[in-house]
Amino acid sequence: MTERAPATEPQVGAKQPSDQQQAVEDALVARVVASFDHTADPRLRKVMQSLARHLHAFIRDVRLTEAEWNSAIAFLTECGNITDDKRQEFILLSDVLGASMQTVAVNNQAYANATEATVFGPFFVDDAPRVPLGGDIAGGAPGEPCWFEGTVTDTAGNPIAGARIEVWEADEAGLYDVQYPDGRIAGRAHLYTDRNGTYKFWGLTPTPYPIPHDGPVGRLLTATGRSPMRASHLHFMVTAENLRTLITHIFVAGDELLANDSVFGVKDSLVKQFAPQPSGTPAPDARPLGERTWSRVRFDIVLAPAGT
Structure with missing residues (x-):
């Protein structure tokens, strides 16, 4: 049996292929899919055969031209060339296509009252310094101080x-x-949380920013009329024994970009009220803030069991 392309509406400006042409294309898909039949790893076999079907279906659906194919190869090559140990253009590409968020959704299914996950992003670094409870993560970075606090519990x-x-x-x-x-x-x-599951630290009040858009992904966004801006957020990754690792953000309520986050990372449950504190308001840990304004937010984190 040959692999049939899904029925699609005729593409604007593209001639609908004849039955003979359809048969030629069907036969090629069948041969490519069959080429993976003897893959020893069953998961790899399933992934590669599904990839072949969907990739060929896309090419046939849009009637991809050879010039477009060449442009795509050049685009991916440039993504590779610009990637280094500080910048991951392929993660950016995955993010702006929504593939990162879809992968998060597939792998972090809703469980009871567990905190929702969102995208990892390209800027995590291993071996970040440890701060004590109530410490300051800003490290001298410019911005308005913000007091973060909450608890970590199971469901x-x-x-x-x-x-x-x-x-x-x-x-x-x-x-x-x-x-x-x-x-x-x-x-x-x-x-680390204390014996009561409590955490607290100083950071910065999150502000909007653009994802790196001086490379091929940025040009793609420009060509498609999309903004590179991300809604204001702070990243969390929370790990604990026998519980599902959580990768998430918290977002600032009222941010105009919440509905147009460039990587589709916003979830309503992760939007929090960052309460502004006027100049002269005492800090919760008596930290001297002088005449600076600051903000505070509470984010209680609930972890799902491992394996769920």
């Missing part, structure tokens, strides 16, 4: 002591530390 409400919390964010200029050329470490750290 039954039991506090999780010793949960590792990785946090990272951009500064008020819209840049992560790794985007600066001087090797600074700022706007990122890790800390």
Whole structure:
């Protein structure tokens, strides 16, 4: 049996293929899919055969031209050339196509009252410095101070002591530390919950920023009339024994970009009220803030069981 292309509406400006042409294309799909029949790993076989079917279906659906195919190869080559240990253009491409969020959705199915996951992003760095509870992750990065606090529990409400919390964010200029050329470490750290599952730290009030758009992904966004801007957020990665690792953000309520986040990362449950604090308001830990304004937010985190 040959692999049939899904029925589609005729494409604008494209001639509908004849039955003879359809048969030629069907036969090629069947041969490509069959070429993976003897793949020893059953999961790899399933993935490759499904990829072949969907890739060929896309080519046939849009009636891809050879010039377009060449442009696509050049685009992917440029994505590879611009990628280094500080920038991952393929993650950006996955993000703006919604593939990252779809993968997150598939792999983090809703479970009871567990906190929702969202995209990882391209700016996580291993071995961020540890700060104590109530410490400052900003590391001198410019921006308005923000007090973050909350608890980590399981879905039954039991506090999780010793949960590792990785946090990272951009500064008020819209840049992560790794985007600066001087090797600074700022706007990122890790800390651990106390015996009551509580955490607290100082960071920066999140502000909007553009994803890197000076490369091929940026040109793609421009060509398609899309903005590179991300809604204001701070990243969390939370790990604890026997519980599902959570990768998520919190977003700022009222941000105009919530409905148009360039990587589709916003979920309503992750939008939080960042309460502005006027100049002169005492800090919760008596930190001297002088005449600076600041904000505060609470984010209670619930982890699902491992394997769910």
